[in-house]
Amino acid sequence: MAEDIVAGVMRQWQQVLPELDTAPMAVIGRLNRCSALLQQAADAPLRREGLTRPEFDILGTLRRTDRELTPGRIARETFASGAAVTKRLRQLEQRGLIARRPDDRDRRVTHLSLTDEGRELLDRLLPEQLGYEAALLDGLGTRNQERLAGSLGELLVLLEGRLGSLLDS
Amino acid sequence: MAEDIVAGVMRQWQQVLPELDTAPMAVIGRLNRCSALLQQAADAPLRREGLTRPEFDILGTLRRTDRELTPGRIARETFASGAAVTKRLRQLEQRGLIARRPDDRDRRVTHLSLTDEGRELLDRLLPEQLGYEAALLDGLGTRNQERLAGSLGELLVLLEGRLGSLLDS
DNA sequence: AGCATGTGTTTTATGAGTAAAAGATATTTC
DNA sequence: GAAATATCTTTTACTCATAAAACACATGCT
Structure with a gap:
């Protein structure tokens, strides 16, 4: 079992303190x-298509929610700032992967959806x-992966819950 | 048990595909x-001292290796670019937390070490x-933390080993 | 001795992300 | 109905990180 x-870092600390x-x-x-x-390793397939991970996440969000979304909604869904979303949407629109539709009643909002080309790319790429x-996780063993996923899920629930109370510190 | x-995202995918x-x-x-x-939550004590996490890592690296290090070595040790290290070292030196010593024989290299002030800050802050x-991990339970640490260790060994073979893809 | 090579550090140019402000328009209140 | 308010999107200014070039110097080879 390699270290x-x-x-190694922890062992160093143990020796000094x-x-x-x-x-x-x-x-x-x-x-x-x-x-x-x-993050460095796992995005290779995306990069081959000239997509960044956040752009891919936007496409995925549109695909899995299966309906039109506003930029603000996408920002919340992907945990990104509005400005970042604006830039990514422009890029994705220029590539013809998503389309805008103005709202009928409220002219501030636009609705985004995948184009056919966008959906095809995502369905191929995902x-x-x-x-x-x-493949990256292969070698961990199915049982280990499940345990890991479970523990991480618990931790994530914990951290999400604690986000609200972080405004105090 | 909250979700x-x-x-939730996985459930959405299951419904659509x-x-x-x-x-x-x-x-x-x-x-x-x-x-x-x-990363957003856990650095609060650092920020109170006006330190960024990468700066703190440099101080820690000097402390735990317990000897002088060159900038290049620090860059490798902290997985940062040389440029980033240069900037952080300048900042830390200006604050009087680290000191430079030119090499006796090779005038290209400089050796860095913690000042007394730097060590005191780190020993207090760490x-x-x-x-x-x-405290953030509290609520997971000791047993769960140990399992999580173990699984992550295995995964880390796996990923580190696979880094070399990533040049192929 | 002199030149090429290698290594270590710093600077420059560039790109990406965010926060804050600006712009546009609907909605609410008086 | 007019003004204030709220909300959504986009732009602007700024920070930070990186890659690549530039720089400085020792070392090795001829």
């Missing part, structure tokens, strides 16, 4: 490091992307 | 989301930071 980078409780690093440090590596990600 | 955001295998999302999607939330992170 990962974070374990033996009384330090480094336990949180085992979870948070590894989590951040895994995320960084995955299984490929998921397959690639599955 | 997390990723579970029932044959899609969304299993990787359960791990990778949650992992990325947790990391994003943690336990506080770890305590804060521990």
